[in-house]
Amino acid sequence: MSVAKILDEILHPKSVAVVGASGSQRSWGYSYTTHLLEYGFRGNIYPVNPRYPEILGLKAYPSLLDIPGTVDYVISCVPSNLVLGMLEECGQKQVKGVHLYTARFSETGRKDAADLEQEVLNKARRLGIRLIGPNCMGVYHPGHGMSFGYNLPTESGPVGMLSQTGGGASGFVRLAGKRGVRFSKVISYGNALDFSESDYLEYFMHDPETRVIAVYVEGVRDGLGFFNTLRKAAGEKPVIVIKGGRGEAGTRAVASHTASLAGSMKAWQAMVVQAGAIPAKNFEEMTDLAVSFCFLPPVLGPGVGIAGGGGGPSVLSADECEEVGLEVVPLPPEIRKTLRDNGVQIWDWVSNPVDVSIIGGFGFSDLDMLRLMGSNEKYHILIGLINEGVMLTLSRPEGAEMRLKGAVEGYRQLKEEVGKPLLAVIGDDGSGIDEYGNFSGKIVSQARTDLIAAGIPFYPTIGRAARAVRKVLDYYLKKARQPETGL
Amino acid sequence: MSVAKILDEILHPKSVAVVGASGSQRSWGYSYTTHLLEYGFRGNIYPVNPRYPEILGLKAYPSLLDIPGTVDYVISCVPSNLVLGMLEECGQKQVKGVHLYTARFSETGRKDAADLEQEVLNKARRLGIRLIGPNCMGVYHPGHGMSFGYNLPTESGPVGMLSQTGGGASGFVRLAGKRGVRFSKVISYGNALDFSESDYLEYFMHDPETRVIAVYVEGVRDGLGFFNTLRKAAGEKPVIVIKGGRGEAGTRAVASHTASLAGSMKAWQAMVVQAGAIPAKNFEEMTDLAVSFCFLPPVLGPGVGIAGGGGGPSVLSADECEEVGLEVVPLPPEIRKTLRDNGVQIWDWVSNPVDVSIIGGFGFSDLDMLRLMGSNEKYHILIGLINEGVMLTLSRPEGAEMRLKGAVEGYRQLKEEVGKPLLAVIGDDGSGIDEYGNFSGKIVSQARTDLIAAGIPFYPTIGRAARAVRKVLDYYLKKARQPETGL
Numbered sequence: 006m007s008v009a010k011i012l013d014e015i016l017h018p019k020s021v022a023v024v025g026a027s028g029s030q031r032s033w034g035y036s037y038t039t040h041l042l043e044y045g046f047r048g049n050i051y052p053v054n055p056r057y058p059e060i061l062g063l064k065a066y067p068s069l070l071d072i073p074g075t076v077d078y079v080i081s082c083v084p085s086n087l088v089l090g091m092l093e094e095c096g097q098k099q100v101k102g103v104h105l106y107t108a109r110f111s112e113t114g115r116k117d118a119a120d121l122e123q124e125v126l127n128k129a130r131r132l133g134i135r136l137i138g139p140n141c142m143g144v145y146h147p148g149h150g151m152s153f154g155y156n157l158p159t160e161s162g163p164v165g166m167l168s169q170t171g172g173g174a175s176g177f178v179r180l181a182g183k184r185g186v187r188f189s190k191v192i193s194y195g196n197a198l199d200f201s202e203s204d205y206l207e208y209f210m211h212d213p214e215t216r217v218i219a220v221y222v223e224g225v226r227d228g229l230g231f232f233n234t235l236r237k238a239a240g241e242k243p244v245i246v247i248k249g250g251r252g253e254a255g256t257r258a259v260a261s262h263t264a265s266l267a268g269s270m271k272a273w274q275a276m277v278v279q280a281g282a283i284p285a286k287n288f289e290e291m292t293d294l295a296v297s298f299c300f301l302p303p304v305l306g307p308g309v310g311i312a313g314g315g316g317g318p319s320v321l322s323a324d325e326c327e328e329v330g331l332e333v334v335p336l337p338p339e340i341r342k343t344l345r346d347n348g349v350q351i352w353d354w355v356s357n358p359v360d361v362s363i364i365g366g367f368g369f370s371d372l373d374m375l376r377l378m379g380s381n382e383k384y385h386i387l388i389g390l391i392n393e394g395v396m397l398t399l400s401r402p403e404g405a406e407m408r409l410k411g412a413v414e415g416y417r418q419l420k421e422e423v424g425k426p427l428l429a430v431i432g433d434d435g436s437g438i439d440e441y442g443n444f445s446g447k448i449v450s451q452a453r454t455d456l457i458a459a460g461i462p463f464y465p466t467i468g469r470a471a472r473a474v475r476k477v478l479d480y481y482l483k484k485a486r487q488p489e490t491g492l
Numbered sequence: 493m494s495v496a497k498i499l500d501e502i503l504h505p506k507s508v509a510v511v512g513a514s515g516s517q518r519s520w521g522y523s524y525t526t527h528l529l530e531y532g533f534r535g536n537i538y539p540v541n542p543r544y545p546e547i548l549g550l551k552a553y554p555s556l557l558d559i560p561g562t563v564d565y566v567i568s569c570v571p572s573n574l575v576l577g578m579l580e581e582c583g584q585k586q587v588k589g590v591h592l593y594t595a596r597f598s599e600t601g602r603k604d605a606a607d608l609e610q611e612v613l614n615k616a617r618r619l620g621i622r623l624i625g626p627n628c629m630g631v632y633h634p635g636h637g638m639s640f641g642y643n644l645p646t647e648s649g650p651v652g653m654l655s656q657t658g659g660g661a662s663g664f665v666r667l668a669g670k671r672g673v674r675f676s677k678v679i680s681y682g683n684a685l686d687f688s689e690s691d692y693l694e695y696f697m698h699d700p701e702t703r704v705i706a707v708y709v710e711g712v713r714d715g716l717g718f719f720n721t722l723r724k725a726a727g728e729k730p731v732i733v734i735k736g737g738r739g740e741a742g743t744r745a746v747a748s749h750t751a752s753l754a755g756s757m758k759a760w761q762a763m764v765v766q767a768g769a770i771p772a773k774n775f776e777e778m779t780d781l782a783v784s785f786c787f788l789p790p791v792l793g794p795g796v797g798i799a800g801g802g803g804g805p806s807v808l809s810a811d812e813c814e815e816v817g818l819e820v821v822p823l824p825p826e827i828r829k830t831l832r833d834n835g836v837q838i839w840d841w842v843s844n845p846v847d848v849s850i851i852g853g854f855g856f857s858d859l860d861m862l863r864l865m866g867s868n869e870k871y872h873i874l875i876g877l878i879n880e881g882v883m884l885t886l887s888r889p890e891g892a893e894m895r896l897k898g899a900v901e902g903y904r905q906l907k908e909e910v911g912k913p914l915l916a917v918i919g920d921d922g923s924g925i926d927e928y929g930n931f932s933g934k935i936v937s938q939a940r941t942d943l944i945a946a947g948i949p950f951y952p953t954i955g956r957a958a959r960a961v962r963k964v965l966d967y968y969l970k971k972a973r974q975p976e977t978g979l
Contacts, residue, residue: 030888108850113841154885156932170804172849176881183923221804247808254810254820258845262803287808289953316749317657317708321734321774323741333741354600358745362659363595394663398641401517433920435952436670437944441937445643450928457924465922466776 008204009211015102015135016146016190018078019048022069022100024091025082026052026060033106034082036155038063044159046150049074069094079103080143085110085118088125088139096132103129105139111196112140112262126198141195142171145178145188148214153193154178162187164295165215167194167205169223170249170262173288177219181292185457186299189214201226203234210238217298218242219291220282223249223259232276239281243480245294246282248273281483283476293464293473300462301426304478305485306385308334310378311467312359312371313390313412313430319358322390322467329468329475333357334383343377344369361392372415379423386474387423389416390467391431391452397445406448413452417459428474429456433465495691496698502589502622503633503677505565506535509556509587511578512569513539513547520593521569523642525550531646533637536561556581566590567630572597572605575612575626583619590616592626598683599627599749613685628682629658632665632675635701640680641665649674651782652702654681654692656710657736657749660775664706668779672944673786676701688713690721697725704785705729706778707769710736710746719763726768730967732781733769735760768970770963780951780960787949788913791965793872795821796958797865799846799858800877800899800917805954806845809877809917812955816962820844821870830864831856848879859902866910873961874910876903877954878918880939884932893935900939904946915961916943920952 021041026034034054038061041050052060055067066072069079069091076098081091085107095103110122122139129136137143142153148161154175164186168174171193178191189212192205202225209218218238225231238244250259251270277284285291309331311322323333336357344352349369359374371389378384391412396405413429420427431453436446456463464470508528513521521541525548528537539547542554553559556566556578563585568578572594582590597609609626616623624630629640635648641662651673655661658680665678676699679692689712696705705725712718725731737746738757764771772778796818798809810820823844831839836856846861858876865871878899883892900916907914918940923933943950951957 030891036886036888112850113838115841155888156884168804170802170807172802172879172882172886173804173808175885176805176879179881179885180919183927223804223807249804249807249811251811252814252820254814254822254844255807257822257843258803258807258810258847262807262847262850287812287953287955289955315657315659316745317655317660317710317736318663320657320710320736320742320745320749321660323745324736324738325774327739327741335741335744351600354602356744356747357741360745360749363599363749392659392663394666395659397643398662398666399523399659401523401642404517431922432667433922433952435918435920435922435940436937437941438934438937439941440670441934446933446937447925447928450923450925450933453922454924454926465920466774468774468776 008200009208011135012200012204012208013212015078015137016144017149018102020051020074020076021046021048021078021080022051022053022072022076023080023082024053024069026054026065028057028060032082035061037080037082037106040152040154041150044147044150044152051076069098072098076100077102081105081107083107085121085139089128092125092128092132092134095134100134102135102137104137104141104143106141106143107138108140108195110139114260122196122198129199136199137192138195139198142175142193145175145191147188158182158187160187161189161214163189163214163216163299164219165189165209165212165217166191166219166221167202167209168192168221169194169197169202170221171195173221177288177291180288181295184292184296184463186292186295197226203227203231206231206234206238210234210241216242217295218244219295220244220246221249222246223262232280235277235280235282243298244282245285245291246277247285247287247291248277283480289469290472293469294476296462296464297473297477300460301428301474301477302424303481304386304426304474305481307332307478308384309386309388310334310357310375310384311388311390312375313361314358314392315362315395316360318390318392318395319360322358322388325468326471329471331386331471331475337381337383340377340381372419375419376423379419379425385425387419387425387427388467388470389427389429391429393449393452394432402444406444409448409452413455413459416456416461420459420461426474427461428470429461429463430467430470431456431463431465495687496695498622499687499691499695500699502565502624503631504636505589507538507561507563508533508535508565508567509538509540509559509563510567510569511540511556513541513544513552515544515547519569522548524567524569524593527639527641528637531634531637531639538563556585559585563587564589568592568594570594572608572626576615579612579615579619579621582621587621589622589624591624591628591630593628593630594625595627595682597626601747609683609685616686623686624679625682626685629662629680632662632678634675645669645674647674648676648701650676650701650703650786651706652676652696652699652704653678653706653708654689654696655679655708656681656684656689657708658682660708664775664778667775668782671779671783671950673779673782684713690714690718693718693721693725697721697728703729704782705731706782707731707733708736709733710749719767722764722767722769730785731769732772732778733764734772734774734778735764770967776956777959780956781963783949783951784960784964787947788915788961788964789911790968791873791913791961792968794819794965795871796873796875797821797844797862797871798875798877799862800848801845801879802849802882803847805877805879805882806847809845809875809954813958816958818873818958818962824868824870827864827868859906862906863910866906866912872912874906874912874914875954875957876914876916878916878939880936881919889931893931896935896939900942900946903943903948907946907948913961914948915957916948916950917954917957918943918950918952
């Protein structure tokens with residue numbers, strides 16, 4: 006059976022036991038049991054702990070062997086010194102997969118811990134049990150009722166992720182989730198003792214539920230194998246890759262985190278790009294890229310039309326687009342002619358980016374200008390600057406709310422009419438408790454929700470929008486050049 | 493009288509007339525009158541409009557000449573064709589300064605408009621009236637009850653700003669305001685017809701209320717004069733400079749925005765740095781720098797200690813600090829010894845950045861680790877990763893709230909004890925309306941407010957914190973090398 010099929014089976018268990026489940030809210034065994042309940046796992050859930058008769062309303066069992074039915078999947082929250090014994094019981098219960106949340110193995114840098122890790126692997130192999138981890142958060146698979154965190158989306162979506170960091174992965178699901186991204190499965194795999202990063206990548210490459218793959222990796226055991234798989238996967242789907250541990254200090258940090266060899270960064274980056282994958286520097290950039298691949302139609306050229314900002318923000322938006330290699334196309338004669346024919350007095354003065362502070366009162370809005378540019382073949386990308394910070398300072402509250410709603414509704418219609426990639430820029434602007442309590446935080450939050458509902462990706466700054474869409478363009482250009490191999 | 497003194501007088505009027513004031517909420521005359529009332533201007537306010545007997549509860553006057561008392565300062569919201577006549581009346585009333593919100597002069601690119609602009613200047617000179625603008629938002633001076641926007645802070649603070657963009661300036665006051673920055677005066681000066689950018693810069697250099705200067709400039713009339721003033725100002729105070737119109741498209745946009753010559757970007761950037769000023773790419777970076785200069789004590793070296801993130805976020809934080817030229821100093825033997833002496837089992841495993849996912853349960857927190865590093869001479873900068881996204885997914889709501897409060901309170905104490913620059917990283921994470929309605933947006937907003945109250949600067953990402961503090965370090969290093977000239 007292929008590794009992809011084995012993983013698929015493990016990721017769809019009919020019954021799950023949480024070994025080291027507990028009634029203490031501060032324990033991980035409590036959390037994993039809660040997640041199965043809260044995310045709606047539909048099979049049997051068996052908490053295992055000799056000290057509790059019942060956990061979270063479920064009957065608890067003193068050991069795995071006391072469970073009456075079959076157990077497909079085990080989440081291990083016990084300390085590392087208990088893992089060998091637990092595996093023995095898993096063998097007897099014919100458990101297929103074990104997620105070792107359990108940590109303090111080779112990542113401690115200590116020989117005894119590394120030796121124990123090796124013993125764990127040997128025993129699992131002997132018993133025919135496959136391992137996710139150790140030292141990891143495991144699986145978030147909302148479609149199957151499995152999660153590794155609170156407050157994450159319960160709906161599924163097209164992004165699959167393999168990650169050597171668990172905290173980073175859960176933070177990313179949250180961050181991208183707030184931008185409308187949903188996930189097929191996310192696997193935090195820690196020390197990659199049994200399944201390797203290449204195995205997970207192979208899985209997502211074949212997984213029909215996954216349309217975009219995100220990878221956070223600090224180091225790999227088999228570099229050649231990984232890059233071969235990466236090349237294959239990138240031929241099928243966009244693969245976004247963060248490499249953690251790029252410098253000296255990061256490499257040291259990797260050693261104490263997952264004990265993997267970080268390798269030379271330059272070689273890494275070159276190989277990621279050669280493989281046809283998309284490098285990201287951090288989770289913010291990965292979020293921007295995931296949002297872009299999820300929501301945008303293919304990006305087919307660098308010509309960009311921008312509207313919505315006042316003077317200064319317009320000027321800077323042009324700068325930031327050019328600086329990443331997009332072309333801020335001047336308004337062509339045919340558009341000026343249309344403006345003139347429609348009696349727009351400033352037909353010769355208005356430009357791209359469209360400065361909203363000069364077009365007011367001429368019967369032509371920034372949306373009209375985006376529509377005109379979007380209908381012209383020179384423009385491949387449209388960017389709408391929502392400019393909420395300026396709206397909120399230059400309009401009275403009711404005015405700002407009306408303008409904000411109008412902008413989002415306008416973009417929604419524009420997107421349907423024009424069909425070209427349309428990106429919105431709306432600030433994050435983390436607010437304090439006063440603003441949280443007043444209208445402005447609320448109307449901006451509503452606008453974000455409405456944008457997601459309209460299928461329009463948004464970005465907190467023009468710079469981040471521009472960098473993301475440029476990388477998406479590079480992906481489609483590369484794909485177009487080598488359609489057969491996918492590279 | 494020096495230009496700084498003249499400007500200071502104009503910026504402290506005892507009476508203000510709003511010409512073109514109006515009862516229509518959508519008009520700028522309405523807004524400027526509202527601002528004077530809402531920000532608490534203590535002198536006389538005279539709305540001028542022949543069509544209203546009363547505006548916003550204030551007696552309105554048909555013309556400037558009908559006003560009984562003296563008028564120091566005029567805000568002009570009338571169309572450009574009425575400006576010459578209005579100036580004539582200003583002359584008769586011995587008005588000192590006029591802010592021309594009025595636009596559609598040379599920035600339109602049309603000869604008749606440019607000629608009119610020149611006539612306006614000539615008439616003002618003849619009448620002894622000084623002009624701010626035209627084509628600008630004018631003055632935000634909260635300490636004197638003057639503003640150009642709604643919902644901006646009413647308290648004063650140490651940052652002064654001159655800006656060729658009004659929308660950008662108001663957006664910046666809002667953005668930086670949410671991070672705890674307050675302003676002395678902000679002057680949006682548009683086409684700089686009378687007072688030049690150098691005049692404003694000279695003013696802020698001498699203004700005792702201003703400790704940090706922010707500049708947004710697209711182009712200058714007299715390059716040599718500007719850079720000489722910039723050099724002098726930067727010798728006195730940190731000067732942060734955004735240059736708008738860096739590329740081809742941006743330069744075109746500048747032309748239609750404020751009609752200034754953008755000049756060659758490379759020469760510009762070099763001269764900004766040579767002058768001892770601090771270049772910023774956009775308003776987000778300017779915000780980070782303003783926050784840093786307002787809240788941090790002098791930054792005296794590149795050694796950084798980081799704590800608070802889990803494995804992956806720790807690794808990436810090290811990468812991002814190194815990539816901007818900070819030194820992520822490995823834990824020195826004396827710190828390891830202290831840990832060992834205190835019975836911390838992982839004394840040899842824990843490292844900098846401090847990975848919180850491995851230190852739990854050893855009786856030593858990430859705050860303890862920051863305190864140890866802060867007390868060691870190798871560390872000049874401390875960065876605390878609040879990691880709220882991970883907290884909110886890995887803890888139950890009550891747990892997340894408790895941890896968040898604990899982190900902020902811990903930082904507050906640490907800052908007082910250690911006295912070294914301490915930066916916090918807390919995500920912006922713009923949320924949708926669901927999260928707005930639940931606990932998580934609220935507790936993060938509260939944490940931001942508490943950080944500001946504690947005088948601790950915060951940044952939405954580690955990358956932005958690192959870039960800002962590196963530039964602040966460069967400023968202090970340069971200052972230390974040339975203490976006499978300030979350069």
